[in-house]
Amino acid sequence: MQVAVSEGEFVVDAALVGELLEIAPQDVPALMRERRITSVCERGVDADEGTFRLSFFYGKRRARLSIDNSGRVIRRSIVNVPEPPAKSQAETATS
Numbered sequence: 001m002q003v004a005v006s007e008g009e010f011v012v013d014a015a016l017v018g019e020l021l022e023i024a025p026q027d028v029p030a031l032m033r034e035r036r037i038t039s040v041c042e043r044g045v046d047a048d049e050g051t052f053r054l055s056f057f058y059g060k061r062r063a064r065l066s067i068d069n070s071g072r073v074i075r076r077s078i079v080n081v082p083e084p085p086a087k088s089q090a091e092t093a094t095s
Contacts, residue, residue, distance in 0.1 A: 003071040020063035
C-alpha cells in the first residue's frame, strides 16, 4: 500500500480512504469538499523522524495511516470514537 508524495504533499487514493472509513470511494471527494471528512497530517519527531501520521475523521470513525518519506504505509489503525453522552435537560438549560 502506498501514498503518493510530491513536493511535501500527500495524495491518498479515495479507494483507501473509503475502505478505512467504510464509505464508497466515489463519495470521498464530495464529503471532503463538504468538510464531512476531515484530515490532519503530523510529522514525526525524535525517534519517529522521517515518518508522518495521516488521520481521517468521518462521523464516529477515525482512521490513521503512518507512512515513511516514500509514502509506504507502515501502520494503519481504525477506531470508532463514541459520541459524548447526551446532556440532560438541566445541563442544556444552564449551557
